[in-house]
Amino acid sequence: MKDITKTFPGVKALNQVNLQVREGEIHALVGENGAGKSTLMKVLSGVYPSGTYDGEIHYDSALAQFSSIADSEEKGIIIIHQELALVPLLSIAENLFLGNEIAARGIVNWHETMRRSEGLLEKVGLSEAPTTIVEKLGVGKQQLVEIAKALSKKVRLLILDEPTAALSEADSQALLDLMLELKTQGVTQIIISHKLNEVRRVADTVTVIRDGATVSTMASHIEDISEDKIVRDMVGRDMAHRYPERTRKAGETLMSVSNWNVWHPEHADRQVIHDISFNVRRGEVVGIAGLMGSGRTELAMSLFGRSYGQNIKGDVEIGGQRVDVSSVPRAIAAGLAYVTEDRKSLGLVLDESIQTNITLSNLEAVSANAILNSKEEAKVANSYREALNIRTPSVRQRVVNLSGGNQQKVVLSKWLFAEPDILILDEPTRGIDVGAKYEIYGIINDLSAQDKGVVMISSEMPELLGMCDRIYVMNEGAFVGELTANEASQERIMSLIVTH
Structure with missing residues (x-):
């Protein structure tokens, strides 16, 4: 992504942002709230179509102009938003192939749908039956269903926006393990996260955005990516003390x-x-x-x-x-x-x-x-x-x-x-x-x-x-x-x- 600039009424959300992601890596995008991370990913995935922003996207060495999410998905770019996009009252299988049904002449092939669903669920480590209604799953398992849905579309570049924000510690670790497993299968990933310990665990490269502009990019194979350095680049100042001091004086x-x-x-x-x-x-x-x-x-x-x-x-x-x-x-x-x-x-x-x-x-x-x-x-x-x-x-x-x-x-x-x-x-x-x-x-x-x-x-x-x-x-x-x-x-x- 080269010199991406995106403006909303009254505010410039992105100002000549540059991002380079290598095939097969996990690339973390970090920054304060409002820094422009999600906006940048919406540009990349076609949520904000070509023509609504300035700058260029190059994908597989070719200029890419996505006019919709369908365009980017066709190229294997799948985004999983922080607010999950599942239909609660449908089954896992129905959600996995929603809009991408296995059908002939308008008739869904349920046998093949269930067979493929089982394979996808096995890949993400879910033991639930494909017929399970999604609302009966916890948030952690719903997140895995979203990833299985991405795999059903032959994902090449998976974008995860705050994937562990609402997850327990155990579910978060399971999701990070899955990301590392997908990396071995050749899936390139971009993760937006505020949990810097998770970023350090899985990311090969970290790009920091501040106030709508690229501040720094760090590669783990070149340097040790410390939390203190990430924080300093994120907020523009040293934060030696994460918690402000106060005088403790409890009364009655x-x-x-x-x-x-x-x-x-x-x-x-x-x-x-x-x-x-x-x-x-x-x-x-x-x-x-x-x-x-x-x-x-x-x-x-x-x-x-x-x-x-x-x-x-x-x-x-x-x-x-x-x-x-x-x-x-x-x-x-x-x-x-x-x-x-x-x-x-x-x-x-x-x-x-x-x-x-x-x-x-x-x-x-x-x-x-x-x-x-x-x-x-x-x-x-x-x-x-x-x-x-x-x-x-x-x-x-x-x-x-x-x-x-x-x-x-x-x-x-x-x-x-x-x-x-x-x-x-x-x-x-x-x-x-x-x-x-x-x-x-x-x-x-x-x-x-x-x-x-x-x-x-x-x-x-x-x-x-x-x-x-x-x-x-x-x-x-x-x-x-x-x-x-x-x-x-x-x-x-x-x-x-x-x-x-």
Whole structure:
């Protein structure tokens, strides 16, 4: 890709970007959110067709002009987006050959479809039957179905956009192993990832993009590709300390939860949360560690207005007073806020503006006599845009057009505007780059300095160890241990999980 320039209204997303990928290698594309990585791959795969950008793409030594995704797929270029493109209610086999059916005279050959599906699933290490409905699979297995689908189209260049962002550690490792296996089969791959340890594990070459321009390209056979060098090139500065320093000064108890029990929303006989009790003090960051499926999100959502579960029992006190958190408006009124792990489905109204999203949780503050004051809305949104460094030409821009890191800052702004006493953060830095992570850590520290209480759920143990004053360890819907910052380590956390 030579001198690729792509412009959207009000912003130049790519500015003369150059990328060279060798046949048979795994090439990592890294950079901060909004740097232009996904945009560049959409240019390459024909999502943004020829004529909508400047520059040239050369593929197999010939000038390539893709006017659609179908054009690039014909050449063996397949892109797997961060949001998977499977049809949940169809079977694996139906998804594998959707739009590429094995048929004659309009009639699908199901015997051949199943036979080929079995072969493809074996290649990616899936033991499920081809007739399995996709929605019954976990996210990790759905990702493997996407790769099998790419293999069904005789892929030569496979593009994976944040393939492990929503995966557990075990699923992530399995996917990386598959990438290395595909490499031995001659499949060239481009991976976009913020997880630098994964990049170092699989990548032969790393290209760093910053602010829509190519900054550097490093080859593992020439030099040692260190995380520190990648980070320095990504953010334009040294980040010796990944977590900003703060003075730890926990005050009196701000929130306490006692004997919290929750049953599954659809299966009344299945208890999900078992007798959980914990507290959060003023100015304290409390972590909740645990493996995926341990019940961390279910606990947080059930506390926040009973957004999850049924037959919920237990008491919540904030500021020494028992409070009613039986609905979302009551939870907000009591001083509770919850930043969901699923910002796109549950945290934002994607088709609305930044301005609308930020003020949603506290409309009374920007209205009079039930009439919204748009000037006041804009003023509030711009103040958070500056305070949280949301990169956008205007607060009237639709949230769907923002990068993941900037979308996360909008979600944070929304709940900060509600002025909560307790902020529950569920995977607050999932899928965002190290620079944006550092800014969000700074926001968390600012909240603790204001004597707010922060509950932080994270699958990244170094993040919990770097940010939290205390960590509760959760397994199978119950707390199995509590560690202070001085006591906590990855080994001790995992030991508590596996011994219970």
